[in-house]
Amino acid sequence: MKKLFKEIANSIVAPRGFLASGVFCDIKRLGTGKGSDKGQKRDLALIVSEVPAAVAGMFTTNQVCAAPVKVCVERVKRGTAQAVVVNSGNANACTGQQGLQDARAMTAWLARHLHMPVEHVLVGSTGRIGVKLPMANVRAGIDEAVTLLDHSPAGAAHAVEAIMTSDTRPKQFAVEFKLDGKTVRIGGICKGAGMIQPGMSVTGARPAALSQGLHATMLCFLTTDAAIEPKTLRTALSEAVARSFNRITVDGDMSTNDTVLLLANGLAGNRKFGLRTSEFGIFQSALNQVCLELAKMIVRDGEGVHRVVTVRVNGAKSVVDADAVARAVANSALVKTSWHGGDPNWGRIMDAIGYSPAAVVEEKIDIGYSAPGGRKILWSLKRGQPARATFKQLCAAVAPKEFDLHIHLNLGKAGAVIYAADLTEAYVDFNKGDVADPGSLGG
Amino acid sequence: MKKLFKEIANSIVAPRGFLASGVFCDIKRLGTGKGSDKGQKRDLALIVSEVPAAVAGMFTTNQVCAAPVKVCVERVKRGTAQAVVVNSGNANACTGQQGLQDARAMTAWLARHLHMPVEHVLVGSTGRIGVKLPMANVRAGIDEAVTLLDHSPAGAAHAVEAIMTSDTRPKQFAVEFKLDGKTVRIGGICKGAGMIQPGMSVTGARPAALSQGLHATMLCFLTTDAAIEPKTLRTALSEAVARSFNRITVDGDMSTNDTVLLLANGLAGNRKFGLRTSEFGIFQSALNQVCLELAKMIVRDGEGVHRVVTVRVNGAKSVVDADAVARAVANSALVKTSWHGGDPNWGRIMDAIGYSPAAVVEEKIDIGYSAPGGRKILWSLKRGQPARATFKQLCAAVAPKEFDLHIHLNLGKAGAVIYAADLTEAYVDFNKGDVADPGSLGG
Numbered sequence: 001m002k003k004l005f006k007e008i009a010n011s012i013v014a015p016r017g018f019l020a021s022g023v024f025c026d027i028k029r030l031g032t033g034k035g036s037d038k039g040q041k042r043d044l045a046l047i048v049s050e051v052p053a054a055v056a057g058m059f060t061t062n063q064v065c066a067a068p069v070k071v072c073v074e075r076v077k078r079g080t081a082q083a084v085v086v087n088s089g090n091a092n093a094c095t096g097q098q099g100l101q102d103a104r105a106m107t108a109w110l111a112r113h114l115h116m117p118v119e120h121v122l123v124g125s126t127g128r129i130g131v132k133l134p135m136a137n138v139r140a141g142i143d144e145a146v147t148l149l150d151h152s153p154a155g156a157a158h159a160v161e162a163i164m165t166s167d168t169r170p171k172q173f174a175v176e177f178k179l180d181g182k183t184v185r186i187g188g189i190c191k192g193a194g195m196i197q198p199g200m201s202v203t204g205a206r207p208a209a210l211s212q213g214l215h216a217t218m219l220c221f222l223t224t225d226a227a228i229e230p231k232t233l234r235t236a237l238s239e240a241v242a243r244s245f246n247r248i249t250v251d252g253d254m255s256t257n258d259t260v261l262l263l264a265n266g267l268a269g270n271r272k273f274g275l276r277t278s279e280f281g282i283f284q285s286a287l288n289q290v291c292l293e294l295a296k297m298i299v300r301d302g303e304g305v306h307r308v309v310t311v312r313v314n315g316a317k318s319v320v321d322a323d324a325v326a327r328a329v330a331n332s333a334l335v336k337t338s339w340h341g342g343d344p345n346w347g348r349i350m351d352a353i354g355y356s357p358a359a360v361v362e363e364k365i366d367i368g369y370s371a372p373g374g375r376k377i378l379w380s381l382k383r384g385q386p387a388r389a390t391f392k393q394l395c396a397a398v399a400p401k402e403f404d405l406h407i408h409l410n411l412g413k414a415g416a417v418i419y420a421a422d423l424t425e426a427y428v429d430f431n432k433g434d435v436a437d438p439g440s441l442g443g
Numbered sequence: 444m445k446k447l448f449k450e451i452a453n454s455i456v457a458p459r460g461f462l463a464s465g466v467f468c469d470i471k472r473l474g475t476g477k478g479s480d481k482g483q484k485r486d487l488a489l490i491v492s493e494v495p496a497a498v499a500g501m502f503t504t505n506q507v508c509a510a511p512v513k514v515c516v517e518r519v520k521r522g523t524a525q526a527v528v529v530n531s532g533n534a535n536a537c538t539g540q541q542g543l544q545d546a547r548a549m550t551a552w553l554a555r556h557l558h559m560p561v562e563h564v565l566v567g568s569t570g571r572i573g574v575k576l577p578m579a580n581v582r583a584g585i586d587e588a589v590t591l592l593d594h595s596p597a598g599a600a601h602a603v604e605a606i607m608t609s610d611t612r613p614k615q616f617a618v619e620f621k622l623d624g625k626t627v628r629i630g631g632i633c634k635g636a637g638m639i640q641p642g643m644s645v646t647g648a649r650p651a652a653l654s655q656g657l658h659a660t661m662l663c664f665l666t667t668d669a670a671i672e673p674k675t676l677r678t679a680l681s682e683a684v685a686r687s688f689n690r691i692t693v694d695g696d697m698s699t700n701d702t703v704l705l706l707a708n709g710l711a712g713n714r715k716f717g718l719r720t721s722e723f724g725i726f727q728s729a730l731n732q733v734c735l736e737l738a739k740m741i742v743r744d745g746e747g748v749h750r751v752v753t754v755r756v757n758g759a760k761s762v763v764d765a766d767a768v769a770r771a772v773a774n775s776a777l778v779k780t781s782w783h784g785g786d787p788n789w790g791r792i793m794d795a796i797g798y799s800p801a802a803v804v805e806e807k808i809d810i811g812y813s814a815p816g817g818r819k820i821l822w823s824l825k826r827g828q829p830a831r832a833t834f835k836q837l838c839a840a841v842a843p844k845e846f847d848l849h850i851h852l853n854l855g856k857a858g859a860v861i862y863a864a865d866l867t868e869a870y871v872d873f874n875k876g877d878v879a880d881p882g883s884l885g886g
Binding site: 061062063064065091093094096128129130194195199251252253254255256331332333334337338340341343345346347348350351352353354355359360361362363365381384385386423424425427428429431432433 | 504505506507508534536537539571572573637638642694695696697698699774775776777780781783784786788789790791793794795796797798802803804805806808824827828829866867868870871872874875876
């Protein structure tokens with residue numbers, strides 16, 4: 001990314017004409033008494049545009065795919081939407097026909113309140129897998145959330161809280177830029193900390209090229225006041241997700257519920273633009289920036305994560321090879337534990353490169369480290385053999401909370417980047433689960 | 444395996460005409476003083492046949508492959524060998540031309556002592572990656588080990604100790620059976636605890652069908668006094684490894700050094716047998732049993748492992764699909780941590796099945812548990828929906844140290860089995876490494 005756009009506050013309500021809210025309606029059935037318990041984390045969010053908006057979406061390619069994803073895939077195809085209802089605490093995944101009915105019923109309940117066609121309402125869920133949604137609670141939550149819909153920062157802040165599960169902090173970002181003299185804004189909120197290695201596509205179907213190893217629930221809801229055709233919006237979102245959410249991994253597990261939705265309501269008043277225009281270039285760059293910032297927040301807040309490592313592979317014969325090498329290294333239990341330990345163990349990195357499905361030649365591989373985004377690389381290995389850096393220097397290179405790992409295969413011109421994390425005792429401890437709270441973690 | 448053969452003692456020296464020894468020669472350069480320090484774990488082993496033997500080998504398909512593997516791949520092709528020298532503490536991997544010279548020099552040094560052609564001597568290494576072998580120590584170790592070569596159980600016990608790295612216990616097994624009236628024995632020793640998901644082939648080259656995800660250093664040395672042609676021996680070993688070592692995973696990382704060698708010296712005096720004979724069937728079954736027992740010992744002694752889970756996939760459209768599902772589940776960080784926690788979390792299992800490269804249909808999947816090898820399955824999920832078992836019953840099913848996980852895809856007739864392990868805080872703690880001891884762990 002060459003140009004960085006101006007960061008602004010208020011995430012999803014920064015663009016004109018968007019409202020949001022978030023409430024607690026006890027979707028995990030904590031049984032803390034009747035009605036809304038103000039001491040509990042919110043668990044149901046609404047995002048609404050004042051006017052119908054162009055919509056684009058990207059969805060998990062997991063073949064076991066949650067009911068809300070199935071509903072969205074169908075509705076997003078129409079290209080128009082106006083509202084999103086999202087719950088945490090229950091993924092509504094592996095819930096069969098009842099799950100599908102419940103997902104549709106959530107949208108219908110909201111559509112009735114807002115007097116809009118049910119097809120214009122989208123839905124997202126995250127939380128336990130395999131548990132039926134407590135629909136009475138959900139309906140009560142929607143009833144309350146509708147009354148709280150708000151243009152103010154509080155609405156967005158409540159919505160982002162409501163979509164969190166194992167997240168330790170809210171994740172939101174927005175930018176502002178000009179398109180033919182008009183001020184345009186893009187904002188987003190997201191969640192995700194475990195079950196994170198998204199591989200999303202427009203239809204939820206797997207592209208052949210991505211079939212190897214693409215594997216969070218991560219949810220991301222983006223808003224913009226740009227005026228743009230749905231088809232153009234879809235192209236922009238596919239590109240932005242390919243460079244951001246589809247390039248992160250916390251634990252290598254692709255969720256049943258991964259969803260990114262982008263609503264563009266046109267209230268900025270710019271002229272609509274086509275794919276081969278400078279306006280599209282600007283919009284794409286701004287959307288890329290928002291998605292990448294949000295994606296990196298997910299990795300940094302990954303379950304038990306102590307260190308964030310950007311794996312940069314270059315010199316591969318093909319992008320597929322570069323991606324395969326980056327993912328093999330980024331998902332190797334031994335490499336990830338060495339990152340946790342601050343150990344510049346290149347043997348484990350070489351091992352993972354070697355077993356990746358990519359074609360590699362041991363004697364050509366370079367491995368080095370830099371500061372995040374830095375150009376000055378401290379080489380650990382050159383052409384498969386230890387370089388001049390001392391062990392002390394290498395330890396210093398992998399000591400920061402964030403660093404870049406550079407792998408040059410020296411076989412071709414293709415590259416790939418994966419935003420990865422270490423593997424810690426805290427991850428294991430968190431995910432070994434609490435048998436007293438069955439199925440507490442999931443999609 | 445239908446028929447179990449009689450287990451006997453003395454592993455690699457149980458078959459007639461084999462000798463073994465193991466010594467300490469400070470290959471990790473602990474610097475504990477000159478000469479052999481009797482307080483240290485042995486680190487160099489010899490296995491020798493009194494007469495030249497038929498030989499077969501299986502080697503890591505990792506493209507980054509250690510020098511001893513390269514030397515063995517070439518020499519095993521000839522079909523005859525008589526001795527093996529193995530060291531722990533240093534993998535002699537990523538050591539370039541010097542590493543190759545050192546591996547060959549080890550075999551030459553032993554060949555001179557034993558007055559045999561250097562081509563009849565094989566070599567194995569396990570330990571640190573990327574560190575040159577201390578050849579003076581290695582030569583001194585071989586000098587001492589040659590004087591200690593022994594037919595007695597002590598020789599085998601010292602050899603198995605010498606090949607251990609992070610192993611907490613020695614791994615050895617042997618069986619005895621009859622072939623045309625003659626008593627034949629097969630024995631083996633092995634090591635391996637981390638960097639374990641072997642995918643070995645005869646040449647170290649990757650078969651296309653195994654290219655997805657096959658990923659220890661595990662070393663295994665097998666001896667038999669059966670009389671058998673090298674070509675027949677190779678077929679038997681390929682089959683036995685395909686059903687055992689190539690079906691285990693501890694952490695999903697395939698090593699640079701995985702090696703299985705089998706020497707058959709013919710001293711049992713049986714008539715040589717061809718592939719389509721009842722004798723071959725008996726020999727194959729016995730070899731399968733030895734390899735499977737040894738492979739399971741590796742999983743049980745895996746780094747930090749608390750629970751061992753046999754993942755049995757059935758009803759797949761193809762063996763490749765069944766294998767892909769079994770490995771996705773067996774290597775999922777979230778599934779493995781739930782096993783550690785004793786949590787029968789089927790949502791995570793469904794998630795991993797869904798993102799595997801195999802074709803699956805959520806609504807057809809059954810998931811259940813049994814005792815190891817048991818036929819009575821407690822179903823957790825039937826046709827994608829929770830079965831009648833209570834959460835308490837399911838918790839009881841996953842509470843034992845070992846259990847079987849059954850996944851029925853209900854799409855076809857193919858199946859696959861993977862011997863897997865949980866992921867624990869102890870694994871992370873062990874592998875985050877000791878920066879004060881650079882590169883302490885590896886191939």
